[in-house]
Every structure is written in C-alpha cells, then in structure tokens.
Amino acid sequence: MALKTEEMILNMGPQHPSTHGVLRLELQLEGELIVNVVPHIGYLHRCFEKHAEAMTYPQVIPYTDRMDYLASMYNEFGYALAVEKLLNIEIPERVEYIRVIMGELQRIASHLVAIGTYGADIGAFTPFLFCFRDREKILSLYEMTCGARLLYNYIWVGGVSHDLHPDFLRLTKEFIDYFRPKITELNNLLSYNKIFIERTANVGILKKDVAVNYGITGPMLRASGMKWDLRKDDPYSVYDKFDFDIPVGDGRMGTVGDSWDRYFVRVLEMEESLKIIEQAIAQIPEGDVTSAIPKRIKPPVGQVYSRVENPRGELGYFIMSNGTPNPFRIKVRGPSFINLAVINELCKDLLVADVITILGSIDIVLGEVDR
Amino acid sequence: MGLLDKQFNDENIVITKVGDLLNWARLSSLWQMSFGLACCAIEMMATSASHYDFDRFGVIPRPSPRQCDAIIISGTVTLKMAIRIKRLYEQMPDPKYVISMGSCSNCGGPYWEHGYHVLKGVDRVIPVDVYVPGCPPRPEALLEGLLKLQEKIRNESLVKKSA
Amino acid sequence: MKNTEEIFNLLKEKFGEAIIELKADQPVEAFITVNPLELDKICKYLAETDELKFDSLMNLSGVDEANGESTKDEEGNLTITGGTLSVFYHLESTSLKHKLTLKVSAPRENAEVTSVSEIWKCADWHEREAYDLIGIKFLNHPDLRRILMPYDWEAGHPLQKDYRNPEYYQGMKVPY
Numbered sequence: 220m221a222l223k224t225e226e227m228i229l230n231m232g233p234q235h236p237s238t239h240g241v242l243r244l245e246l247q248l249e250g251e252l253i254v255n256v257v258p259h260i261g262y263l264h265r266c267f268e269k270h271a272e273a274m275t276y277p278q279v280i281p282y283t284d285r286m287d288y289l290a291s292m293y294n295e296f297g298y299a300l301a302v303e304k305l306l307n308i309e310i311p312e313r314v315e316y317i318r319v320i321m322g323e324l325q326r327i328a329s330h331l332v333a334i335g336t337y338g339a340d341i342g343a344f345t346p347f348l349f350c351f352r353d354r355e356k357i358l359s360l361y362e363m364t365c366g367a368r369l370l371y372n373y374i375w376v377g378g379v380s381h382d383l384h385p386d387f388l389r390l391t392k393e394f395i396d397y398f399r400p401k402i403t404e405l406n407n408l409l410s411y412n413k414i415f416i417e418r419t420a421n422v423g424i425l426k427k428d429v430a431v432n433y434g435i436t437g438p439m440l441r442a443s444g445m446k447w448d449l450r451k452d453d454p455y456s457v458y459d460k461f462d463f464d465i466p467v468g469d470g471r472m473g474t475v476g477d478s479w480d481r482y483f484v485r486v487l488e489m490e491e492s493l494k495i496i497e498q499a500i501a502q503i504p505e506g507d508v509t510s511a512i513p514k515r516i517k518p519p520v521g522q523v524y525s526r527v528e529n530p531r532g533e534l535g536y537f538i539m540s541n542g543t544p545n546p547f548r549i550k551v552r553g554p555s556f557i558n559l560a561v562i563n564e565l566c567k568d569l570l571v572a573d574v575i576t577i578l579g580s581i582d583i584v585l586g587e588v589d590r
Numbered sequence: 591m592g593l594l595d596k597q598f599n600d601e602n603i604v605i606t607k608v609g610d611l612l613n614w615a616r617l618s619s620l621w622q623m624s625f626g627l628a629c630c631a632i633e634m635m636a637t638s639a640s641h642y643d644f645d646r647f648g649v650i651p652r653p654s655p656r657q658c659d660a661i662i663i664s665g666t667v668t669l670k671m672a673i674r675i676k677r678l679y680e681q682m683p684d685p686k687y688v689i690s691m692g693s694c695s696n697c698g699g700p701y702w703e704h705g706y707h708v709l710k711g712v713d714r715v716i717p718v719d720v721y722v723p724g725c726p727p728r729p730e731a732l733l734e735g736l737l738k739l740q741e742k743i744r745n746e747s748l749v750k751k752s753a
Numbered sequence: 754m755k756n757t758e759e760i761f762n763l764l765k766e767k768f769g770e771a772i773i774e775l776k777a778d779q780p781v782e783a784f785i786t787v788n789p790l791e792l793d794k795i796c797k798y799l800a801e802t803d804e805l806k807f808d809s810l811m812n813l814s815g816v817d818e819a820n821g822e823s824t825k826d827e828e829g830n831l832t833i834t835g836g837t838l839s840v841f842y843h844l845e846s847t848s849l850k851h852k853l854t855l856k857v858s859a860p861r862e863n864a865e866v867t868s869v870s871e872i873w874k875c876a877d878w879h880e881r882e883a884y885d886l887i888g889i890k891f892l893n894h895p896d897l898r899r900i901l902m903p904y905d906w907e908a909g910h911p912l913q914k915d916y917r918n919p920e921y922y923q924g925m926k927v928p929y
Contacts, residue, residue, distance in 0.1 A: 240631070270701065285628070
C-alpha cells in the first residue's frame with residue numbers, strides 16, 4: 220500500500236469577511252503550504268467605460284466617484300485634470316488649493332480605513348473602531364462643504380461646485396490638532412504590538428525590480444525601498460509649492476518590502492498629509508471658484524494620458540476625444556487592478572493565514588479593480 | 591423595545607401570547623450576514639462602528655450564512671455575483687429576511703441604462719422585505735430601514751401565512 | 754531625457770519598415786504607429802537599450818476605432834464591418850524620466866497583436882482585459898481568457914461600438 224499526496228483546492232469565495240469586497244481567490248494547497256494563488260475578479264464589473272461613452276463630459280464625474288469609493292475626491296481630481304489638459308484651460312489658484320486640501324483629507328480618510336480593516340483581519344478589532352471614530356470627523360468636514368459623506372460630485376472640470384463654508388478652515392485646523400496625538404495612540408496600540416509584528420514582519424517580501432516590472436505603484440512600491448511619488452517626480456496642480464517628505468520602507472522590523480513596511484508607510488503618509496494641509500491653509504488665496512467652468516465642453520480631436528497619486532498608487536486616465544460632447548473612449552488605469560496581479564508571486568510557500576495578511580497590506584478596493 | 595421588557599419592572603410574572611413572545615425574541619437580536627459588495631458596504635461598516643452603533647439594536651455581523659437571520663445586500667449586484675447570492679440565500683435557515691440597501695440593489699441604480707453586466711434590482715433573484723433608498727443611504731436611513739423590518743416582524747403571526 | 758522625435762529617428766534607423774509614422778499634430782501627446790506583428794522586438798529594444806531604458810509600462814488600452822462601414826437595420830441596431838481595432842501603449846522610464854506612446858492597429862475581423870507580457874509582466878492582465886472587452890487576440894500570451902465578464906459569456910465583446918445586449922443570461926433578464 221503506497222501513500223500518495225494530492226493537492227487540495229480551497230476556494231476563498233466571493234463572500235468572505237476578509238477579502239475587502241467581492242474577490243475570489245483559488246488557493247492550490249499542499250497541506251497548509253501554498254503552491255499557487257489564482258485570483259478571479261469581475262464580480263463588481265459595473266461597465267464604467269461604456270457609460271462614459273454615452274454621457275457628456277460633466278456627466279461622467281458621478282461615475283468616476285463610484286469606482287474607488289474610498290478615495291472619491293482623488294478620482295474626480297484625476298479626471299478633471301485630464302479633461303483640463305485636453306481643453307487647455309487655466310483655473311484659478313484658489314481652486315487648486317481647495318482641491319489639494321480635499322485630496323489630502325481624503326488620503327487620511329482612506330488610510331484610516333485601510334489600517335482599521337487590516338487590524339480587523341489580523342484579529343485586532345479595537346483599532347477598527349478607533350479609526351472609524353476619527354474618520355467620522357473628516358466626513359463631517361466634507362458634509363459641511365458639499366452635502367455628501369462618501370460620494371461627492373464636488374470637483375468639476377474647471378473648478379469646484381461650491382466654495383468653502385466660512386468655518387471650514389478653522390474646523391480643519393482644529394481637526395489637525397486633534398488628530399496628531401491620535402497617530403501616536405495608534406502606533407502604541409497596533410504598530411509596535413508584538414503579536415502584530417510577528418504576524419506581519421518578513422511576510423510577503425516584494426523586491427524593488429520585481430515591483431517595477433509588475434507596474435506596482437503607491438505605498439507598495441515605496442515600502443520596497445524605491446522613492447517614487449508622483450507628487451514629487453511628476454508634479455501636478457500646486458504640489459511643487461509644499462514642503463513634505465516621502466516615507467520609504469526600511470525593513471526595521473524584518474526585511475525591506477514586507478507587510479509591516481507596507482502598513483507603516485501608510486501611517487507615516489498620514490503625518491505628511493497633515494503637514495501639507497497646514498501649509499495649504501496658510502497659503503490659500505481668495506478668489507472665485509466657479510468662474511472657469513466652461514458652459515459646454517467640446518474638446519478638439521486628440522488624446523491625453525494624465526495621472527495622479529491616489530492613496531493606492533498611480534491612477535491614470537486615458538481619454539480619446541473625437542470632437543463631440545461625448546468622450547470617444549475613456550480607459551482608467553486603476554492602481555488596485557495592477558497591484559493585485561502580483562499576489563501569486565508574494566504568496567509562494569507561505570501558510571494560508573498569510574494570504575490574508577498579504578491581501579490586507581496590498582489594500583485593494585474592488586470598485587477600482589473591476590470598474 | 592417596549593413590549594415585554596418594561597413590564598418586568600413591576601412584577602416578576604408577565605403574561606403574553608406565544609406569537610408576541612416569539613416575535614419579540616426574533617426582532618431583538620437580528621444577526622446579519624456581512625455581505626458588503628460596493629460603496630454601500632462602507633456606510634454599513636460605518637453604521638456598525640461606534641458613532642451610529644448597530645449593536646444597541648441587537649444586530650451583530652456574522653460571517654457565515656448558516657448562522658444569521660438577515661442579509662443586507664449593500665452595493666451593486668452584477669450578473670456574475672447574482673448566481674452566488676441565490677446560493678447564499680438558499681443556505682440561510684428559516685425565518686430569514688432581506689434588506690436591500692442602496693439604489694443599485696433596489697433597481698439597478700445609476701447603471702440602469704447602459705450596464706450590460708448589472709442586474710437591475712436584486713429582487714429579480716431573491717425576495718426582498720425592506721428597500722432602503724439612497725446612493726449611498728446615510729447610516730440613519732439604514733437604521734430606519736432596520737426599524738421598519740422590526741415593525742414587520744412584530745406583526746407576524748404563527749397562524750396566518752406571510753406573503 | 755529624449756523626446757518623441759529623437760526616439761522615432763532612433764527606431765526608424767534600427768527597424769525601418771516596421772515603424773509606420775509619427776503623429777504629432779493633435780493635442781495633447783504625440784504617438785508612434787508601429788506594425789502589430791513586430792511589436793515584441795521593438796519593445797524588447799526599448800526596454801533593454803541603455804539610452805532609452807523603458808522599464809515600466811504605465812498603461813495599455815484597446816480602442817474600437819469604428820472607422821469601417823456602419824449599417825443600421827430596421828430596428829436601429831448598428832453593425833460595423835471593416836475598419837480597425839487599435840491598442841495604445843504608454844511607456845515610461847523611471848531612471849531617465851521620459852515617456853513614449855505607441856499605437857498599433859489591426860483589422861477588425863481578425864485582430865492579432867504580439868504580446869509584450871514577457872518583457873513587462875504588468876501587461877498580462879491588461880491584455881486579458883483588452884481581449885475580453887474589445888476582442889483583440891494577443892499571440893504568445895500565457896493565459897488568454899476572459900477576466901471581467903463571466904467565463905461563459907457568449908454575446909461578444911462589450912466595448913465594441915456595435916455590441917448588443919442579450920435578453921437573458923442564465924435565467925435573469927438583462928435589460929432594464
């Protein structure tokens with residue numbers, strides 16, 4: 220009688236509490252060790268590109284919100300920049316500063332969700348509640364400006380839809396003073412916790428040249444040791460007027476490019492965003508915010524590819540126009556779509572529980588993967 | 591919620607009907623399956639966080655369909671996902687309730703016209719009890735939908751068949 | 754840092770016939786059109802030469818140009834015959850900080866383009882998506898199958914301009 224071994228296929232199905240949405244991972248296991256991970260996506264494919272061909276240019280903005288629903292301001296920002304490049308119009312400086320403030324607040328809110336749900340996946344439930352408590356303060360700032368908590372339709376081509384509320388800048392300064400000590404509290408609770416470090420250090424190591432070949436961008440690339448941020452390397456809007464640093468992973472708890480580095484880069488980025496918001500509040504000029512919004516958008520025949528730095532990576536919009544008020548083709552280069560493709564490389568020879576650690580540190584949003 | 595628990599303050603004996611007792615037990619601890627699909631899932635998570643607490647109504651998120659009473663479909667239902675939703679619904683034990691949260695699962699939402707892969711309303715595959723409108727609905731709107739579901743359960747009867 | 758004209762001249766010297774033209778008169782960006790079946794050799798040269806060093810593929814998008822003959826039948830349904838389907842490549846160099854846009858076009862009935870997923874692994878999923886939604890086949894791709902639509906979707910490639918929705922899919926009504 221001979222003993223034989225067989226590979227087992229385990230399905231982490233579309234409904235799972237830790238997959239951050241509807242993602243199906245097919246794990247081919249040998250005992251508890253992983254041989255292969257095959258992701259199946261498309262469970263949230265909402266046909267954004269077909270809708271964009273049927274709507275006019277301003278009507279596409281609510282649809283761009285809903286792609287990456289945790290960082291909606293940045294989706295609108297990227298689209299507005301792309302169309303403004305195609306139309307070649309100048310926008311008032313106050314609008315640029317408002318967009319930067321909204322974008323950086325959105326970056327903090329998005330990183331709070333990423334950190335909170337990452338802790339919940341690993342097993343620490345309390346940081347989830349702490350992060351959501353702080354996020355509610357940011358959402359009430361947004362609600363004061365444009366009326367919505369999650370999907371805003373605020374940044375339009377050529378400007379923004381409403382000017383800031385008279386109390387907005389004062390309340391944002393109070394939020395910054397409230398939030399700074401909370402980052403220290405979060406570090407004491409989660410980042411330097413021994414169990415968290417044991418779970419995440421040396422797990423899922425991503426090397427720098429593999430990352431560039433796979434097209435990885437954002438905090439994942441910075442955690443592997445490469446200092447690449449579109450706000451400094453290919454500046455857009457008024458980011459070249461601010462003084463801030465780019466945090467890079469340095470492997471202090473394990474190796475460079477492991478999951479702890481990817482998590483900690485996000486915590487450090489929240490601090491840098493606070494610096495940018497403070498400088499923007501000090502420098503913002505007066506002006507009119509709706510004066511440059513064109514009445515009818517009909518760009519010339521041509522195409523443009525423009526990109527911004529989403530909280531998850533490089534968000535790119537490729538817009539082709541044929542002279543009509545409807546876009547001919549819009550293709551969105553979603554960072555989560557590209558970042559997810561590397562998961563097979565990262566999970567080789569690890570245990571099943573490490574798949575969840577790695578997936579949480581990649582920080583995907585299924586709305587952007589499937590569009 | 592006002593029916594039976596207030597009466598315990600005066601005496602130790604409460605007299606009620608079996609139907610009311612069962613309904614009170616069911617509506618006070620609706621365990622829901624955490625089924626977040628898209629943007630509405632973030633609002634559902636915010637409802638279960640500490641600002642608008644879900645837990646004070648007795649609602650806990652459970653990961654497995656075999657252990658829950660209610661399912662909150664939050665987010666767009668695509669054709670690829672609808673087959674799996676039907677399977678999950680059939681795995682839930684009776685009595686089960688469905689809350690459809692957000693425009694996308696009510697009727698297709700903003701994707702009704704050109705969405706070739708979007709199911710226009712989750713009631714094309716499973717029966718729905720409460721519809722909560724909004725895109726996304728505020729956490730207070732979801733809590734109101736939950737209270738309406740509790741009303742519906744309160745009026746159920748063991749003898750008459752429900753619709 | 755090189756601009757598109759200098760790169761065009763370099764490529765024309767090395768590959769001759771395969772480089773078709775440089776179009777620089779439309780806003781906003783200039784692009785180089787190349788032959789679809791020679792694409793992998795050109796991209797290997799672009800990625801490995803020291804003075805160009807394009808080590809990162811930013812974006813790959815398929816486009817249905819709808820430049821063939823379009824006919825409408827009695828119900829208003831559009832059908833397009835002839836014309837081309839194209840793919841746009843946006844390349845970047847992280848060390849030398851320059852960018853390039855390439856375009857390839859293939860006939861609509863049998864669109865075939867060589868795959869670049871050996872050179873940049875990033876292109877793997879992008880090409881699967883272009884196959885799924887537009888219908889362009891990539892030769893030598895390791896695993897070309899649908900990625901966003903269900904695996905048994907029979908009704909065609911959705912982002913083509915003359916796509917029509919099926920009535921029912923596995924018992925569910927598709928239109929509103």
